[in-house]
Amino acid sequence: MNKLELTETIFAIKKEKQLSWQAIADGIDMSIVWTTSACLGMNSFPKEQAEKLMEFLGLPEESLPVLMEYPTKEWDKSVPQDPLVYRLYEVVGVYGDTLKEVIQEKFGDGIMSAIDFEMDVQKEENPKGDRVILTLNGKFLPYKSW
The missing domain is CATH 3.30.1160.10 (Cyanate lyase, C-terminal domain)
Structure with a gap:
């Protein structure tokens, strides 16, 4: 599992369980902005928060090293369309x-x-x-x- 696959998994669980980013952030005792950014792969989770997220969302065990992996903070440099x-x-x-x-x-x-x-x-x-x-x-x- 890589960061992109894990992010897609998190989005699927969030949708399936009808969770808000705030609910996920509250579930791991972190801020909504940081939690969302980390779930999108732009920050690495400390082990304690990674484990809390895995338990809260029911993520598989192989998620732990991916959640804790240091990100490469890159983004598309073209003008955003959203x-x-x-x-x-x-x-x-x-x-x-x-x-x-x-x-x-x-x-x-x-x-x-x-x-x-x-x-x-x-x-x-x-x-x-x-x-x-x-x-x-x-x-x-x-x-x-x-």
């Missing part, structure tokens, strides 16, 4: 340089870590249409001179 993913791509395209300027003005020359990082998704009900609130929280890493 409308939601495209809009996030568009946000970075339109506001990426602005965010870079503002972050560097406030913190100095450096980057926001995607390793020492947390992300959250919230829903805000609004009479004009519900709002999506994305929180990206990463440690600032200054560039060093040598």
Whole structure:
């Protein structure tokens, strides 16, 4: 079994059992964003969470090393076609340089870590249409001179 096959298995079980990502995350005591990302193969599970996921979903024993395997974090570099993913791509395209300027003005020359990082998704009900609130929280890493 490889990561792609395991991801497909997880999706099939999720659909069969009518589970939400939140229910799966709660079942392994992790955040919804991290759990979903790890189930999609973009993060490796620590052994304890891998075992919890296997028990919660009824995954076969051979899933353990695959869940714990370090991922290669690659993605298709073409413009995304899915409308939601495209809009996030568009946000970075339109506001990426602005965010870079503002972050560097406030913190100095450096980057926001995607390793020492947390992300959250919230829903805000609004009479004009519900709002999506994305929180990206990463440690600032200054560039060093040598």
